[in-house]
Amino acid sequence: MRPFEYFEPESLPEAVALLERFNGQASILAGGTDLLVEIKERIRLPDQVINIKKIPGLNHLTYDPENGLKIGSLATVREVETSSIVKEKYAGLYQAARELGSIQVRNRATVAGNICRASPSADTLPPLIADNATIHTFGPAGERTMPLENFFTGPGKTVLTEGEILSEISVPSPPPKTGKIYLKLGRRAAMELATVGVAISLTLDGNHCREVRIVLAAVAPTPIRATDAEDLLQGSELIEEILEKAALAARDQCRPISDVRGSAGYRREMVRVLTLRGLRLAIEAAKNGSPYNKISTYQTD
Amino acid sequence: MKCIVSTTINGEQRELAIEPFRSLLDVLRNEAELTGSKKGCDVGDCGACTVIMDGKPVNSCLILGVEADGSEITTIEGLAAETAPGAPLHPLQESILQQGGAQCGFCTPGILMAAKALFDETPNPTEEEARFAIAGNLCRCTGYTKIIDAMMTTAAGEAVR
Numbered sequence: 370m371r372p373f374e375y376f377e378p379e380s381l382p383e384a385v386a387l388l389e390r391f392n393g394q395a396s397i398l399a400g401g402t403d404l405l406v407e408i409k410e411r412i413r414l415p416d417q418v419i420n421i422k423k424i425p426g427l428n429h430l431t432y433d434p435e436n437g438l439k440i441g442s443l444a445t446v447r448e449v450e451t452s453s454i455v456k457e458k459y460a461g462l463y464q465a466a467r468e469l470g471s472i473q474v475r476n477r478a479t480v481a482g483n484i485c486r487a488s489p490s491a492d493t494l495p496p497l498i499a500d501n502a503t504i505h506t507f508g509p510a511g512e513r514t515m516p517l518e519n520f521f522t523g524p525g526k527t528v529l530t531e532g533e534i535l536s537e538i539s540v541p542s543p544p545p546k547t548g549k550i551y552l553k554l555g556r557r558a559a560m561e562l563a564t565v566g567v568a569i570s571l572t573l574d575g576n577h578c579r580e581v582r583i584v585l586a587a588v589a590p591t592p593i594r595a596t597d598a599e600d601l602l603q604g605s606e607l608i609e610e611i612l613e614k615a616a617l618a619a620r621d622q623c624r625p626i627s628d629v630r631g632s633a634g635y636r637r638e639m640v641r642v643l644t645l646r647g648l649r650l651a652i653e654a655a656k657n658g659s660p661y662n663k664i665s666t667y668q669t670d
Numbered sequence: 671m672k673c674i675v676s677t678t679i680n681g682e683q684r685e686l687a688i689e690p691f692r693s694l695l696d697v698l699r700n701e702a703e704l705t706g707s708k709k710g711c712d713v714g715d716c717g718a719c720t721v722i723m724d725g726k727p728v729n730s731c732l733i734l735g736v737e738a739d740g741s742e743i744t745t746i747e748g749l750a751a752e753t754a755p756g757a758p759l760h761p762l763q764e765s766i767l768q769q770g771g772a773q774c775g776f777c778t779p780g781i782l783m784a785a786k787a788l789f790d791e792t793p794n795p796t797e798e799e800a801r802f803a804i805a806g807n808l809c810r811c812t813g814y815t816k817i818i819d820a821m822m823t824t825a826a827g828e829a830v831r
Contacts, residue, residue: 375690375736405693406713418690420737447726471806473784474714476726477733485760559805560715608685667792667799 370408374417381507381534384421388532389509391417397534398422399443400478402470403486419444427536432458440538446493447472449480459540460659461496461549461568468492468553470621471560481535484520487527488562490587494521495549495568498592499582504581508533521591544580546573551645553586557602558628563587564631567619567643571602571651578602579652583644585617588623588636595619598644616645677738679704680748681819682802688735695719698736699751706746706779710808720780721745727787729806749786762786765820773811776826781807794825820822 377396378384381406386394395417398404407413421427421443428443432454435539440449449455450466469492470485484491484504492516502517509532517538520527529535543549555561566586572579581602583595596613625636639657654660672687679702687702695712698721708720712731719730722744741804747753749760758764762785765771772778781804788795788803795803798822809817 370691372691405732473720473727473729476728579705667802
């Protein structure tokens with residue numbers, strides 16, 4: 370590996386001071402599963418690596434009905450995946466966590482790292498945005514809080530400023546009669562990057578849609594909300610005809626590129642298919658609870 | 671500048687002087703002289719470097735050696751309780767032997783460590799659970815059927831010497 374200086378700060382202010390000292394040339398190491406690959410493949414050439422794992426108070430994963438889910442920036446994807454509360458109340462995030470890399474990768478990779486890497490195809494981002502997650506950052510100018518939805522500015526690009534560190538992710542508690550789903554299309558079942566990902570969080574009011582958020586992955590420079598589809602569904606009676614119209618609206622709103630994983634046209638059509646399928650599953654889940662409650666942490670579904 | 675890393679490898683306390691930009695895999699293979707963990711892809715895709723760190727299977731190629739400070743690591747060399755020639759193997763190793771689960775053998779250490787991590791948590795896994803647990807391990811001989819067979823005979827307690 371290309372040589373670098375290595376630091377283990379013991380507090381967020383210390384980490385921020387180091388980042389400022391090296392003028393943005395330093396890289397933060399949390400899980401390391403992306404960073405070390407990028408250093409080995411010379412995609413990133415940091416002269417300093419700042420390991421934030423020695424900072425206390427960042428590895429929590431807690432839930433209470435009032436404040437919802439709190440994911441510390443050092444909580445691993447595997448911890449999220451194996452949490453019974455995530456499985457029950459954040460089923461989309463649960464499914465996305467299972468789809469990320471391998472168990473070996475998930476034991477190191479953090480959800481915060483998945484966010485900061487800002488890949489358009491990242492699995493955990495669509496369900497977190499669909500669940501209206503908020504992120505908290507710590508930086509030279511103090512703390513900031515913002516909706517995760519506003520965090521991404523392009524592939525690998527975020528609104529984080531120099532010296533700023535993501536410290537926590539908050540996800541509100543779901544209202545009753547909420548169904549969640551994440552559907553990932555890939556060329557194989559495991560160790561895959563999404564060709565298309567669709568996350569839906571939908572709350573029912575009888576047979577009507579009280580609230581819905583649909584988020585699409587790998588079909589735009591950042592994860593995007595299918596707002597046209599959401600507008601069609603909001604307040605409507607959830608009959609098959611409206612679901613089909615919403616799926617078409619999602620298809621027309623995405624902006625995919627063609628690459629090795631699929632053509633733009635194929636991706637658009639798959640957005641329609643997965644949105645329609647996802648809406649049906651989310652409605653079902655809103656009525657009957659999380660579809661994943663009976664699945665073991667080592668089982669595919 | 672070298673760092674002193676203090677870690678327990680296969681039950682033995684080790685102090686290793688290493689540069690911070692070396693992967694745990696390189697440190698295990700070179701400084702610790704444990705070459706059982708293999709370097710396949712070196713970027714976390716193949717799982718041949720899988721070791722168990724503080725009870726969890728991880729890709730040692732995606733971890734810095736310095737991050738192992740204070741941790742407990744089990745490599746393939748520590749899988750069997752005893753390492754003397756002729757000493758009993760771990761039941762998973764025994765099953766892999768009996769079922770022909772190793773062809774060229776390059777993926778085998780990583781497969782065994784990923785499988786051990788599954789069995790430590792779930793002693794009687796279903797076939798589906800076994801497949802899920804080793805999804806991060808590639809066998810380029812494509813000998814997956816025999817590997818899964820070996821895991822399932824271990825689950826059924828059929829692997830005895």
